[in-house]
Amino acid sequence: MKPSIADSAVKAMLEREAKLYVQRNPKSQALSAEASAHWLRGVPMQWMVDWGLPFPLFVDEAKGINLKDADGHSYLDFCLGDTGAMFGHSPKPVADCLAREGAHGLTTMLPSPDATKVGALLADRFGLPFWQVTATASDANRAVIRWSRAITGRQKILVFNHCYHGCVDETFVTADGGKVIMDPSLVGEPRDLSAFTKVVEFNDVPALEKALRVGDVACVLAEPVMTNVGMVLPAPGFLETLRTLTKETGTILVMDETHTLTSSVGGYSRSIGLKPDALVFGKPIAGGIPAGLYGFSAETAARVHTYMGQRGEGRSGIGTTLSGSRIQVALIRTVLEEFMTDPVFEALITLARRLERGVADVIIKHSLPWHVTRVGARVEFMCVPTPPKNGYEASQVIHKPIDEAVHRYLLNRGVVITPFHNMMLVCPSTTGEDVTKLIETFEACVSELLN
Template structure:
């Protein structure tokens, strides 16, 4: 369904009304955050795009809040405001802010050395636990999920001799060039306003719509795709659930065409201790995760199946104990698998991302989604809510999308911006790229109730202004 407001005066009036409300919310934000505004002005003097990461300018207030401290599911800013944090560092903080087990492990390891480019005994436990949770026997640690995806892609090319990576339109897999593409208006181009980088994407990438088995089959039949890189369900373009039978078809087609299947669980690890993969019995050739896996310490992981590992060993054998092993495979780094990361990862896997904590997180996400749906139904708005595991999303579209094309056709970016700015003024933080909520072990019933109250007042604001849709 395409929402087409453009040709009518009513649509023009509606857009103008939303713009006025955005301006009012941003003015309210500026008046409430003078210290953050001043800090942002200073930051722009020395950072390329204002902050330590250019992503930090994406918040809808007009400039970001500057954080003073964070604990559990709350953040305090330098202007003295407290926020219920449903963004959680866009999943990097899914363990909560400063969880005691992670803090304890980090402090202990900091006193014993951070990075030595040597393994520690903790790494033995972590490797065993990764296999237990995700089912793959062999693992490599990296500094981010981006690096893990790059490693998986490189290995796929090494053992298949193929050059292309297939991704789904609307995906996001970090700073991986092969995934910076999407289909828009029937044509393949750069994803989400990413600027070209002199990469011939026609040579390295192939892109199809998610849930489209026929398009997937056609794209793989040439036999030149090294791997399919995919989330189990899409979470970065608005949440797009997987349709029944799609994973079975994906696994069958990749095996038939000799294509490796790489599943990126960086976001969908919110589904349970072993992510969506373990919960649904998927059988990837490689699996990637990052962000939350070390409690907010930069880290990524990727695992290999027995068959993929054996193919790698044919190209780069196990180290000969009589000969120095110098092949670095074109992946890794001196900080990868450092002692601090491994120590915090052990704390996360052993004490934080547990079955009991997942049960609480998922129950809270279910309550938030149910209460948001009830408000939407009561106001007769053409919106929907998707909830999977400990993650939920409000989308200003009438139906659950089945592909990136559906999101492009129905998304209302101005309304999202207004909601985000309103939320920030009312002490709620959500993922700034779209309206996604995530629970952590420290999230509470009171936090969810606070969101329900604020969302209800947002709907009332639209009703007072006569803004429909």
């Protein structure tokens, strides 16, 4: 019989680790109290309090895989800004670029000479010929949705249940009860977004086909692997069927690769030979400086040009003043040239396989009914024996108390993983010794929970 972790053991660890966290971090606690006087919820961005901690950990310095907090404690960072620092914190090529280019102007609302090189690099790495820079991946998704509606003349989009596409209003829609409703977590939205968004389950081909055959969907916005409810992998042939159905129904296929850039040099889509009409990504593409990108196929770009030639005067509502800035483009070039290369990814994936195997070995050793999933350099475990096949199934099996207990235990012992789920990411600065420490600390945590 598989052993189960008692609720009482989880509760005891949560309470003990919370007390230990408070004892270890008096300066962070004082800074949190001080910051609460002027920052909403006490932090510059509200997600910073979503770590399940008594107060935020204030980070004084980040370099490579290492963090140092205000109390002087050091950490191995396997969260890496939830992929924003996928290539490490302030890697030397990025820091050098900031120092070099920062002296020559940051933004002019005009292109820099780097733009020509970066466009060619993007086409080479990702296989799409036409690109635009935005401030974030959320902005890129909003832009692609607008372009898709404009060139198809259709209003609706389609997403998969429990998807993640940043802070794009139309994607905050769920279908857990069989009925499409607006996600109650969305703050301040006056519209009924279910009027604009269709939702189907990932890997459900009949539901997908039924939704698309109506002919009213401008675009499907999809992650090639669902990444915000653990990782849900596409069933064999599902993405290829998605590509076929979108072509047959005149629907723009947009792949959001913001989290799956960890897969390979060209992202997950290119690694399997999928040819979407548009790609979107952000987070690590400028080395940690805010930047997003969207790219179009030649056919889709031609439709955009045709549409723009026919429209009247006035603002498009697409683009922001600081998008495509000189510093963004320079940093994107640095990341593409220095990190989006086969040798870098080969090393990352080799080390991620070691991490995957190590976590799996702990699970097997202790006969836990859990599993591990890896996509490129990204590794996650979930407290359920069988990988879920869609977002609803994944949402129902996430064990938040155990996840939170593991996070607190690891953090108090100098290891950081992503707080919103059990994601662990390796970067070029990660060593085999770092991976070993994570595995050993994880096993110590599991052993305490079981004893």
